[in-house]
Amino acid sequence: MPRPSEPTRERIIKAASALFYSEGIRRVSVDEVAAKAGLTKRTLYYHFRSKDDLVAAYLAARDQPNLVLFRTWFADAEGGVPAKVEAIFRNLARSARHPKWKGCGFLRTSAELANMPGHPAIRIGAAHKKKFEDWMRATFAAEGISDPLQLARQVLLLLDGSFAVVLLHRDASYMETAGEAVRALIEMALAKRRSRKRQLPG
């Protein structure tokens, strides 16, 4: 029954997402994913070459939605860039207080597959984080900050640090603490920019 082929594949990815994120990659069997998707393992293997393929698809499906969420939180926040970036961390803290929250799927996968550096899933995770970094870099560059890449990387470091620490301690307040560090660093960079501008003629 050649149903457009999209629904089935999407259904598998959705089931895989829920299980892989909640339980971890190695703990979830392909049979479990198939069962959750309401079909047999053999059908799953018709749509995906291997489990590694499925893992990569799971992360690829999370790439854009995650970034869109961050952009929305940023756009909807009031205030300047420091407050808007800090708002990302406050919203993240709210998410992290949900009982089903289990950290960042990209980072957890990279930790689980640390012994396979070239794994497709790790490359997808790395690309995802680079997109976030580049968005921040462009945002800071537009503000005239002198080293926007360095500042963007520091935001990323505090973001991923939040994921790791909150997952370990199950204490979402660390995310607000990270948000305050981020705001301080951005405000410092903005102040440097202003003082430099003041020294220019005119």
Add this chain to the structure above:
Amino acid sequence: MPRPSEPTRERIIKAASALFYSEGIRRVSVDEVAAKAGLTKRTLYYHFRSKDDLVAAYLAARDQPNLVLFRTWFADAEGGVPAKVEAIFRNLARSARHPKWKGCGFLRTSAELANMPGHPAIRIGAAHKKKFEDWMRATFAAEGISDPLQLARQVLLLLDGSFAVVLLHRDASYMETAGEAVRALIEMALAKRRSRKRQLPG
């Protein structure tokens, strides 16, 4: 042969450490650990109740040595507290450039066992990070910084963020970037302290 019992147990933990850190918890079987330790699985189960027990012992054995290493890097660095804390990150970057480096064993275990929040290994990891945080807090308190706990947590966030990001991108320079953020945050806190002091009489 009741050899003091210490060497065998230590040998098992050493073998487990090497394998769990390098390959991950779930990927390594108890048989592999026993083989690496030069004994049978049944002997291993004489010294440890379960694999979970062994995992906990693996992390417990890493607790003090890791902290001692950080303290040594801090103590051996020249300059004030900002430079000394930054030195931890520079030394960490050097370690991370070693090909066998695979991130932070505590964080990777917490990521792998994220679906078992009460697991002994996770509690050991959380306690380890708390010890680091408390050391930093005490250090900052001795410098008269007004909110030493907040600053200590921000250092921890940048430390663990470094582990996560460098593991994903395999680019140790992020650790130096984190070190610069840490130095800036500490210097800012010290400056606030000084300016407050200056306002005091005398």
Add this chain to the structure above:
DNA sequence: GTATGTATACTAACCAGTGAATATACACAA
């Protein structure tokens, strides 16, 4: 009547944990 898609049933390997037996060291009695 051929592409696409799905299911049943299977393989071959792996894995955490156990039952039963054995070997060694050492304390203590003869």
Add this chain to the structure above:
DNA sequence: TTGTGTATATTCACTGGTTAGTATACATAC
């Protein structure tokens, strides 16, 4: 000095369950 019991330490062989991936056949749509 020699015999013996006991706690410690180790091995072999096994179980019951799980897992990624496949061979083969069948169904549906166009």
